[in-house]
Amino acid sequence: MKRYILTLLLAAFACTACDKDDEYEIREWTVASQLGIAHGPHTLQPVLLVKANDDTSWRALYGGIEGFEYQPGYEYRLRIKAEQLPDTPQDGSSIRYTLLEQISKAPATSVIPERFFPAFTMEVAPQPMNYRGQRFLSVRFPESGLNEWQPWPFRIEGFEYEPGYVYRLRIGTSVVPAPDSPAGYYSIRYSMLDMDRQPAED
Template sequence: MKRSLLLFASLLALLFTSCAKDEERVEVWTVASEMGIVHGVFNLQPALMIRTDESTDWRPMLHGIEGFDYEPGYEYRIRVRLNARNEPMADGASLKYTLAELYDKRPASSQLPAEYFPEFTMEIGPHFSRFHGVDYLSVRLPDYGVVTEWQPWPWPIEGLDYEEGHLYRLRVGTSVTPAPEDAEGRFIVKYTLLELLDMVDMEE
């Protein structure tokens, strides 16, 4: 009888241990010294770039790490706790990421693949698009397989001196920059004019 109770207790302990392991695990990550840019739900967005001991490839981390204070220009070595969420977030995140330990923080220049800093061709219409009472550039993006309908573009393009009445075709590059104090979030995607491919006066 005593032996049976001990066996039952051991099985019960093993069951709880297995459940705990299913609900939580710990990984060691390297965090790149700069953020990459990935496609979000509606637009491009900055993302931490990480790699694990099992992979030498950088990959984007779309969700925040609780307790981790990121500063560009430094490469980090951290231990992260991954917990299953009882109620997944609206963006579909099923795991919660928490900093367990900071092993190392050192100045570095991580070599990220060019794919995480996309460049694309943009067409800008001769007239603004009005959206919720605000005038935005009216754009379409032929690089995405089809020439879409004109859409409002709420983000500034550094280096572009727009004049209404002209149709523009240009090449745009991207980078990550700290957000203005009045913007939500710490980092945003910055769009820069790389090349003006064409400009046509539509009022001639």
């Protein structure tokens, strides 16, 4: 009987320990030397690109790593803690990543797949639209099946808009330091790759 009770106590202790260990994982990652671009809740956003020892390809990391200061031009080896959050933030990740150790930091040029710098086609209407008291380009994205006109608040490098024309633009993307922001903040730069312009029909 005593042996039976002892066995139950040991089993209960083991299960408790397992549950506690399951609350987080320790991982080792390589961080790419440049940021990639991924789809956020509402628009494209810069993201860290990471892979584990057994990974063969980069993946986007939403939300960043607490305690980690990223500098482009270096590949990092990190030991991090991945902790499951009891309550997932709205439009946020359900896992919190925290830096435990920076194992290495070496100058490098990571080979990043083109999918992390997406290009897309945009149509621009002949007249801008008013949105919340401001005037924006009126755009839609036919390749994505988004055929409703919507405001476009971002600058497009190399594109000069003139009302009265329907534009079809091919847009490329890249990550740049965010203007008028502290060091370590980044934003998406949209650049015109190609343009077709036709007079609007009356």
